[in-house]
Amino acid sequence: MIPPIVEFIVTGDEVMRGTIADTNTALTASRLYPLGLQLRRTTVVGDRNEDIRRALLETSARADFCIVSGGLGPTSDDLTAACAAQAAGVPLHRDAQWIESLRNRWTKVLRRTDAMPINNERQADVPEGAEILGNPDGSAPAFALKIDRCTFFFLPGVPREYHRIMQELVLPRLVAATGHAVLRTRFLQCYGVAESRLDELVQPIREAHPEVRFGFRTKFPENHLSLISLAQDVATAEANLARVEEKCRAVLGSFVYGQDGVTFAQSVGEALAARGETVACAESCTGGLLTQLLTEVGGSSRWTKGAYITYSNELKQSTLGVPRALLEAHGAVSEEVARAMAEGAREKSGATWALSITGIAGPGGGTDEKPVGTVWLGLCGPAGTGSKRLQLRGDRGMVRMQSAFASLQLLREALHSGKAV
């Protein structure tokens, strides 16, 4: 079977003018590509009737499927439904059932007691012959319409609404179009391995198992592997995925820190929480970034005690009890100070573990002996203190991010090895 050709059309002056960036397309593409669909083109046009209509007509002759994002709202610059009708050569009609659900939503979901503005009803206008797909989170319905050889899916552009409709209502139809009935996905999230190396490691598995499709996505400093299993039935899809996942996990080993959307810090935090343990941080050059990562997910009070951001040498002394003599003899960016910071943080906080970071994030502050990117990490645990020197590349933001990740990795290794430090 020749894989179906898929295109995207994004509408909206705000996207076209760079006021907001379109993130729907990249995310959708990363989901669709592993299905084996041919993603051939994305077209972005502003809120201009002629441009939208022309893009639809051009695509209708080239693609089998097209996902159109944006322009379904109630305001005068929402033109997509009208353009779709014109491109298809059919009139718009007001869907009575959708009017009903708009009214329901107005009173029951939005809890409004005033009358619904007449403008809102515009959102029930769809091209004649269109199939209404709905919208679990909003008032503009997604709809499907065939024009020429191409089936178009029209979706609201609001990311939250777009993503859910894509996942629940559109993806299953595209899976069916590939000749399969069921789709099972696994994202293996990796840290500490470059994308090219990741690709290399799994290549023999990928070649031996064409029944599962492999995709890659970089999220600095992490790399994610997606495995997509397509089959005629649930049992086959799941068995194929499980078999390939196991083999990938075997070659990737501890590069895989988690799956399906967990964050790196969260995976370390959950491992701590499972042992009934906690962590406290002593941060200098990262200025709170490490603690921020540890607390950005809900439930983080189970593993985070808190942190001491000792940016000044003064605070390193007064808050963490780092001896002044140590600072004077070795400088703030040194193994000795990193160790003392971790030890001080563990003692003051009463946490099971303490992580410390002290370094030169740049752009200024580097010397020949300690250039920008020099970072010392400390880890203090139940059985003692460890440390590690990093020499990092990149700008200030990258140095800070890599430092925070390497610090979490230090703790992860200690938990994993069963060694005290």
Next chain:
Amino acid sequence: MIPPIVEFIVTGDEVMRGTIADTNTALTASRLYPLGLQLRRTTVVGDRNEDIRRALLETSARADFCIVSGGLGPTSDDLTAACAAQAAGVPLHRDAQWIESLRNRWTKVLRRTDAMPINNERQADVPEGAEILGNPDGSAPAFALKIDRCTFFFLPGVPREYHRIMQELVLPRLVAATGHAVLRTRFLQCYGVAESRLDELVQPIREAHPEVRFGFRTKFPENHLSLISLAQDVATAEANLARVEEKCRAVLGSFVYGQDGVTFAQSVGEALAARGETVACAESCTGGLLTQLLTEVGGSSRWTKGAYITYSNELKQSTLGVPRALLEAHGAVSEEVARAMAEGAREKSGATWALSITGIAGPGGGTDEKPVGTVWLGLCGPAGTGSKRLQLRGDRGMVRMQSAFASLQLLREALHSGKAV
């Protein structure tokens, strides 16, 4: 004069498959739109000869200018130069001067002593008749080529190289194409004002001054106004810009916190540093985010002393000296505790000012009395302590970000009003 029509073409499998997101286009669009150019379409295609060639040919008949990003490197999937030659119906030729500068770069910039790989020379292949624009930061040269009615600018896709070439080599040519010779820009960065309100406030000025173009860009929770002045000479461009900027600043007042790329936290930090003052933070629900914002720019040790991330009640007591009775009587999320945290942080750190944040970021932890989004801010300064209650909407990340900004705003107002707190 009818404004020239501009299109973008982005090439690359990684963009098309969602492995990386294209950020060049949105940024470029936000710069070009205020020039009064008609941005009509962006086309994204993968690394496929037929698709790139077709996109170039279609655009060549529609647009006056087109910026093409990506596919100029040395590897086999870099097809753009060859496709451009085919679309223009001319042969590729190897530019001897660029070979020379490639060799220079190899030995002098990259400091390599081995021979340059022969593959690298591919980057000097450009369509016959193309004008080489160069590349200050890389080895693939940008070039310009006219096909049909359209002048194409071909740029490497690497963001750092792309941005500099765009700014220094392409933008001036587009400015000239609008019939003007000089471009002057000002970005007024605002906090505390919604985009619609910002638009409303400056509308009379915009209407009275067509010689300056207005643009908007949202960067949650901030909104930025861009003013672009185009004229035949520097003096006129600068005078027009200064006049309009002054009027905008008058109506926007303290909504404007900075200009041309400063961050909100940095603007507060610089104001502190100018007074020889410092700040320390006591964070609970924001988990280090506030301190992270204060330290993400270089030089932040001039205004940041450090911070106490007291996530647990235990640490609020042991680190900041918040009385246990206060925590028991009012709960951790209360005016009393916010004040005590700020007072403790100021005393322990010796900073001029201390900011505190305690709240419920969600998704869990809310009650009827204190729902998710309830946040108390504290500020302790030379003359006493102040506090503020927030009731925020949005997910955990949004609640945390808004809390950190509101906290900085509290300090900004105190510095601005001259009042002690």
